[in-house]
Amino acid sequence: MTAVLDSQAVLFDLDGVLTDTAAVHRRAWAALFTEFLPTVAPEAAPYTDADYFALVDGKERAAGVRSVLASRGVSVPDGELDDPPGATTVHGLGNRKNVRFTEIIRGDGVAVFDGSLRLVDAVAAAGIPMAVVSSSRNAVLVLATAGLLDRFAVVVDGVLAHDEHLAGKPEPDMFLTAARVLGVGAAGTVVIEDAVSGVEAGRRGGFWVVGVDRGTGASALRAAGADAVVTDLADLLPE
Incomplete structure (x- = not known):
C-alpha cells in the first residue's frame, strides 16, 4: 500500500x-466524567471508554463535553473559553479535563x-x-x-x-x-x-x-x- x-x-x-x-486523553476524560457525572446525573450510566470513542474522539474539546453531557440528559451553560477548571460550564469542564491532560504529559512525556x-x-x-x-x-x-x-x-x-x-x-x-x-x-x-x-x-x-x-x-x-x-x-x- x-x-x-x-x-x-x-x-x-x-x-x-x-x-x-489518545490514551492520555481517554484517561483525562474518564477522570473528569467519572467525578462530575454522578454529581449532576446520579442515575445515569457510568462513563466508559466506549463513550470516548463514540462521543469525544477527534472532536474539539467543548464539543466533546457537550456530546457526553447530552448523552446523559445534562445541560450546563457554555460559559467562556477561559473559565476556571472549577466552573460548572462547558468550557470550565473542558479546562478541568485539560489540566489533568497536561499534568500527565508533563509528568510522563509523550x-x-x-x-x-x-x-x-x-x-x-x-x-x-x-x-x-x-x-x-x-x-x-x-x-x-x-x-x-x-x-x-x-x-x-x-x-x-x-x-x-x-x-x-x-x-x-x-x-x-x-x-x-x-x-x-x-x-x-x-x-x-x-x-x-x-x-x-x-x-x-x-x-x-x-x-x-x-x-x-x-x-x-x-x-x-x-x-x-x-x-x-x-x-x-x-x-
Whole structure:
C-alpha cells in the first residue's frame, strides 16, 4: 500500500496517529466524567471508554463535553473559553479535563508510535509536504514534547480553528485549510486519521483517507469513509 508516498501532501491527525496521546486523553476524560457525572446525573450510566470513542474522539474539546453531557440528559451553560477548571460550564469542564491532560504529559512525556515515525521519515525523504491537523488545543505542546514539532511546516490545531473560526471535525474546514496553506488540493492529498469524526471530515473534503484502527474498529472507520484501514502506519510503507 504505497499511495501515501505517491501523494501531493499528507495531513496527519496527531493523537492516536503520530503519538500515543489518545490514551492520555481517554484517561483525562474518564477522570473528569467519572467525578462530575454522578454529581449532576446520579442515575445515569457510568462513563466508559466506549463513550470516548463514540462521543469525544477527534472532536474539539467543548464539543466533546457537550456530546457526553447530552448523552446523559445534562445541560450546563457554555460559559467562556477561559473559565476556571472549577466552573460548572462547558468550557470550565473542558479546562478541568485539560489540566489533568497536561499534568500527565508533563509528568510522563509523550510516546511516538514507531511505525508512524518511520512513515513521517519516508514522506519527508520523498519531499512530500506534511501538516498536522488536530482538534486539540495542546497540539504544539504535544509535538514539542515528542520532538516532532520541527518536522511539520504547518500545524492546524484547536487554537487556530478557534482564532480563524474554522468548523471542527467532522466538517472538513481544518483539513482544507492545511491543504491550502501547503498549496495543494484535496485530490491527491492523503488524510490519516484514527477517529470517526476525522475520517468523516477527510471524506467530506474530498481527500483520500487512511483510517488507523487504534480501538475505534475498522468497520466504523470504513463506514465513516476511510478508503483504507491499517493498524500501524508502517503498513503504508513499501514492502
